[in-house]
Amino acid sequence: MKNNPLLKGSLSTIVLKLLEDGSRMYGYEITQRVKAITSGEIHLTEGALYPTLHKLEAEGLLSTETEVVEGRARKYYQLTREGHTATAARLSEAEAFLLSLNRILNPKLT
Template identity: 55%
Template sequence: MKSTNLYKGSLVTIILKLLNEHDKMYGYEITQKVKEITKNELQLTEGALYPALHKLKAKGLLDVEISRIGNRVRKYYRLTEAGTKETVDKLAELESYIKNMRALVNPKFRGE
């Protein structure tokens, strides 16, 4: 992530969730979607994104479909069944993390 360089470990969750929502996406599209949703506050770096996509593919969580737009190559990624399951887990993990951080940082949120 760029500009606000924050909280390593959340990139995979972002990728999985966006793919879960949009069926298939290519790398550059993901970077633009993140910029759009976060109003430029979060910017994915290619150096993090592409290796992450390759790793998710290698783990069997994503499938790739190569497409050509004119002479330009695009690689569309989509969730496999295992990827969909992993998405559920990662989202639960994120909610749990946010809940814990809120409790730590805001005494109001403690002990509910």
């Protein structure tokens, strides 16, 4: 599902949700967390993830901190105060969209 347009349109919301609990994560850690949560169904590529991280950082929703781990620089991402606010709004929008989509795809269930 790595080239799915639905994934591309949801990637920033996914990243914000993963960082919502106040933790900080680095890029590879984010890809592995998504893979674990989805039992391998969603595979994030670096080519999709890093532009999203950079965009969220440019929007002021993420802050970064670089640490050297085992001789290599590792860039950690964390939500800013504005990022927490944006996460709540985007999650609400995503939930409303999913409800509407479900009504369209499964009209007999509504």
